[in-house]
Amino acid sequence: MAANDVVLKIKGLSKKFGITRANKNIDLELCRGEIRALAGENGSGKSTLLSQIAGMYGSDEGHMYLDGKPYKPASPIDAQENGIAMIVQELGMIGNLPSAINIFMGKTKKFSKGPFLNTKKFYEQAEEVRKKWDLPKLNFKRLASTMNVEERKMMELVRALACDPKILILDEVTQSLSQDNRQVIYRIIRRFKEEGRSVLMISHDMEETMRISDTISVLRDGEMIGTVRADEILENDLKRMMVGRELSGEYYREDKEVSRGSKVLFAMDNISSPTGLENVTFQAYEGEIIAFCGLSDSGIHDIGQLAYGLMKPTSGSVKLATEQGEIEIKSSMDGLCNKMAYVPKDRDGEAMMMKSTIEQNLILPSIEELHRSLGYLKQSDLDRLSIKAKEDFQVKCTGIHQKVNALSGGNKQKVNLGRWMIKNLKVMIIDCPTRGVDIGVKAYIYGCLKEAKKQGMAIVMITDELSEAMGMADRIIVMKSGKIVKEISRNEGFNEESIIEVMI
Amino acid sequence: MKKIRILDIMPILIMAILIVIFAILSGGNTLTSYNIGNLVMQMVPTMLGSMGVIFVIALGGTDISIGASAAFCATIGALIANTINISAVYIPITLVMSTAIGALLGTIVQKCHVGSFILTLAVLIAAKGMMNYLYATVMVPTPSGMSFLATTSFAITVLVIAVVVIYFVFEKTKFGFYAKCIGENEKTVRCVGINVGKIRIMCFAISGFFAGVVGFIQLARIGGSSNSLCNMLEMRVQMAIFLGGILTTGGFSAKIYKIILGTITISVIENGLTVIGASSYISEAVEGILLVAILVITIFSNRVADKKAELASIAEMEAAE
Numbered sequence: 001m002a003a004n005d006v007v008l009k010i011k012g013l014s015k016k017f018g019i020t021r022a023n024k025n026i027d028l029e030l031c032r033g034e035i036r037a038l039a040g041e042n043g044s045g046k047s048t049l050l051s052q053i054a055g056m057y058g059s060d061e062g063h064m065y066l067d068g069k070p071y072k073p074a075s076p077i078d079a080q081e082n083g084i085a086m087i088v089q090e091l092g093m094i095g096n097l098p099s100a101i102n103i104f105m106g107k108t109k110k111f112s113k114g115p116f117l118n119t120k121k122f123y124e125q126a127e128e129v130r131k132k133w134d135l136p137k138l139n140f141k142r143l144a145s146t147m148n149v150e151e152r153k154m155m156e157l158v159r160a161l162a163c164d165p166k167i168l169i170l171d172e173v174t175q176s177l178s179q180d181n182r183q184v185i186y187r188i189i190r191r192f193k194e195e196g197r198s199v200l201m202i203s204h205d206m207e208e209t210m211r212i213s214d215t216i217s218v219l220r221d222g223e224m225i226g227t228v229r230a231d232e233i234l235e236n237d238l239k240r241m242m243v244g245r246e247l248s249g250e251y252y253r254e255d256k257e258v259s260r261g262s263k264v265l266f267a268m269d270n271i272s273s274p275t276g277l278e279n280v281t282f283q284a285y286e287g288e289i290i291a292f293c294g295l296s297d298s299g300i301h302d303i304g305q306l307a308y309g310l311m312k313p314t315s316g317s318v319k320l321a322t323e324q325g326e327i328e329i330k331s332s333m334d335g336l337c338n339k340m341a342y343v344p345k346d347r348d349g350e351a352m353m354m355k356s357t358i359e360q361n362l363i364l365p366s367i368e369e370l371h372r373s374l375g376y377l378k379q380s381d382l383d384r385l386s387i388k389a390k391e392d393f394q395v396k397c398t399g400i401h402q403k404v405n406a407l408s409g410g411n412k413q414k415v416n417l418g419r420w421m422i423k424n425l426k427v428m429i430i431d432c433p434t435r436g437v438d439i440g441v442k443a444y445i446y447g448c449l450k451e452a453k454k455q456g457m458a459i460v461m462i463t464d465e466l467s468e469a470m471g472m473a474d475r476i477i478v479m480k481s482g483k484i485v486k487e488i489s490r491n492e493g494f495n496e497e498s499i500i501e502v503m504i
Numbered sequence: 505m506k507k508i509r510i511l512d513i514m515p516i517l518i519m520a521i522l523i524v525i526f527a528i529l530s531g532g533n534t535l536t537s538y539n540i541g542n543l544v545m546q547m548v549p550t551m552l553g554s555m556g557v558i559f560v561i562a563l564g565g566t567d568i569s570i571g572a573s574a575a576f577c578a579t580i581g582a583l584i585a586n587t588i589n590i591s592a593v594y595i596p597i598t599l600v601m602s603t604a605i606g607a608l609l610g611t612i613v614q615k616c617h618v619g620s621f622i623l624t625l626a627v628l629i630a631a632k633g634m635m636n637y638l639y640a641t642v643m644v645p646t647p648s649g650m651s652f653l654a655t656t657s658f659a660i661t662v663l664v665i666a667v668v669v670i671y672f673v674f675e676k677t678k679f680g681f682y683a684k685c686i687g688e689n690e691k692t693v694r695c696v697g698i699n700v701g702k703i704r705i706m707c708f709a710i711s712g713f714f715a716g717v718v719g720f721i722q723l724a725r726i727g728g729s730s731n732s733l734c735n736m737l738e739m740r741v742q743m744a745i746f747l748g749g750i751l752t753t754g755g756f757s758a759k760i761y762k763i764i765l766g767t768i769t770i771s772v773i774e775n776g777l778t779v780i781g782a783s784s785y786i787s788e789a790v791e792g793i794l795l796v797a798i799l800v801i802t803i804f805s806n807r808v809a810d811k812k813a814e815l816a817s818i819a820e821m822e823a824a825e
Contacts, residue, residue, distance in 0.1 A: 308697060309697070310694065310695065310697075331699065332694070332697035332698070332699070333697055333698070333699055335697050336697030336698065342696075342697065344695045349691065350689075350691040350692060350695050351692060351695060352689070352692060353685060353688035353689040353692050353755075354689070355688060355755070356685075356688045356689075356756055357756075360685070360688070360756065364685060364693070364696055365696050365697075367678045367681060367682070368678070370678075371677070371678045375677035375678040376672075376676055376677055377676055377677060377678055377681060
């Protein structure tokens with residue numbers, strides 16, 4: 001490729017956080033019309049690099065050149081004015097403002113007349129951007145805080161596209177999207193390529209990375225290992241480059257047959273919900289993994305809330321088998337006290353107390369079993385449980401009194417799952433178990449699920465990753481617009497195309 | 505090994521410095537046994553009140569209705585006891601009423617998702633209004649035979665029992681743990697399956713209960729109801745919370761020892777200013793300025809400590825790997 005095709009050139013970029021070196025001497029050249037993926041484990045420095053390019057972090061050493069001219073963004077707004085826009089992994093919107101205003105945050109100059117803002121223009125402009133890029137319908141008047149992760153992501157996409165970027169940076173965007181909105185992202189990426197714009201992206205989904213990118217740069221421990229063409233490398237070779245060693249074995253299940261017990265541990269009977277679920281009925285058997293798949297509006301994520309008694313159904317009942325016989329779940333305490341668990345999708349926002357210690361997070365679901373008379377909690381009981389959980393689940397930390405937000409994504413997820421797994425559960429409802437974790441931790445989590453299945457746990461896995469559903473489930477239940485539209489058993493053999501077909 | 509951080513010792517340091525300063529300014533008069541006795545009695549209502557409010561603070565909310573609620577409930581309790589001529593109902597009526605008000609406030613916060621500050625402010629205004637009306641229309645003396653409530657030994661006994669019981673409940677039981685978890689992240693507690701509503705209502709009820717305790721003691725000490733009864737109690741408690749270094753977001757930063765330190769600090773300031781003979785006009789202004797200064801110092805040292813802790817944690821992680 002000719003040198004004048006290079007839109008962004010990075011030379012010797014480094015970044016330190018305290019004494020941790022996040023990036024060491026990174027070189028990178030990105031061409032016009034190129035779709036470049038960054039691959040690497042958690043903590044390899046991918047997100048840091050992208051944040052530096054997008055103006056969120058400064059650089060300690062090194063230079064960047066945009067169109068041959070020195071480029072040193074002072075802020076994300078500065079970067080956007082230079083034509084570089086980023087959609088971040090963690091959400092960044094102000095909750096109590098309508099999304100349209102969030103979209104043009106920091107760029108309100110062109111909407112103001114003296115001290116007044118013309119808010120109507122915000123909505124018109126946002127709608128214009130949406131139409132230009134052919135995005136699905138969005139309500140720009142809604143407050144950001146009332147939107148779910150997926151809707152907020154789409155708003156951030158509009159925000160990024162609103163500055164007409166020549167480089168779009170996507171940091172694990174598809175992970176929190178369902179299939180239909182993923183297609184939207186893929187379409188935008190294709191259009192960027194056609195129009196000679198470039199994309200820099202991170203995805204933990206290897207298969208996706210290889211499918212949509214032209215070239216892949218691999219980072220490890222903050223260093224650039226190398227750049228390869230996506231159509232010339234095999235997935236396993238790429239994984240080896242990422243981790244620097246051979247990954248042994250397959251991480252999904254290898255068997256092709258249903259294997260489960262005959263006892264029903266959990267059942268939903270004719271459940272309808274205020275959020276639009278209609279007559280959902282299913283039974284989960286001991287040792288069975290059921291995967292729920294569906295598009296963003298299919299209601300699969302409501303299943304978890306309903307199953308655990310966090311949302312009241314308008315009709316129908318939820319039943320759980322206990323040692324004392326079958327009970328009906330009327331409130332979440334029924335599940336908590338009867339060997340059932342619910343792991344929500346939004347790990348940092350819902351599942352964990354981010355500013356608390358590892359111990360406080362680990363013991364929370366076990367308090368009902370740990371306390372003595374008068375609700376007394378003995379410190380040594382708490383320590384024993386949290387140290388055991390920390391060791392059983394190999395949480396990499398300085399000790400149980402470390403704050404959770406100092407942990408890497410994978411270790412947070414280990415705490416999130418570990419605290420339930422040590423409880424000797426019978427039923428587990430788990431929403432997107434591997435969201436935002438790298439392949440090493442993914443393999444570990446699948447290992448845990450396989451082990452739990454072997455112990456006879458019934459696992460209901462709600463997932464946006466079809467490959468995960470096909471790899472792990474005994475049965476896949478596909479939902480569409482609040483109804484179950486198809487059930488496929490592992491015995492019949494799963495087929496990606498046929499599942500997507502019924503989903504859409 | 506747990507390291508001692510500036511943040512943790514700051515409140516103790518400030519308290520010690522203030523005690524020394526006031527001792528010097530008053531020529532040692534603040535340290536006489538007579539004055540220390542005074543100081544302790546000044547401390548009783550604030551500390552008792554804070555033993556209840558700490559639960560609401562842990563949730564990440566606050567309760568500023570306690571002063572007005574204490575006065576109102578105690579007055580009604582005494583009024584009924586006097587009217588039917590049975591003094592024994594004075595304490596139960598006061599406590600039941602104040603606890604019920606607390607529970608009601610908790611229910612409203614839970615069901616209507618309103619901010620506890622605004623809601624309890626509204627209750628404060630309403631209860632103050634009713635107190636003014638009562639003060640203007642009826643005389644409410646302490647019910648007969650209840651003067652023992654005004655004695656120092658009674659107040660100290662109640663305070664000691666309250667501190668011991670609350671320390672256990674707040675720091676050592678699942679209820680205290682859950683309350684603090686709600687302050688850390690309410691969604692987490694809900695998703696784990698715990699009944700957040702029940703805990704929130706109980707926390708507000710405890711806050712109301714202690715308002716009642718302060719109410720019946722203070723009314724007896726004044727000798728009857730007055731429209732200045734328990735005035736500014738809620739504000740003293742708020743200041744004690746911040747002076748003790750508890751964050752407004754609640755959670756695990758809420759600790760009983762901190763609120764005790766905070767209560768002592770604010771009482772030392774008020775008592776010290778009285779002893780050195782500052783006129784009441786000046787002393788309020790000085791008190792305000794001192795509080796602002798202490799808050800700025802606390803928050804600033806908090807930030808420095810956080811930064812240091814972050815660096816230390818990074819270093820530890822490096823060393824671990």
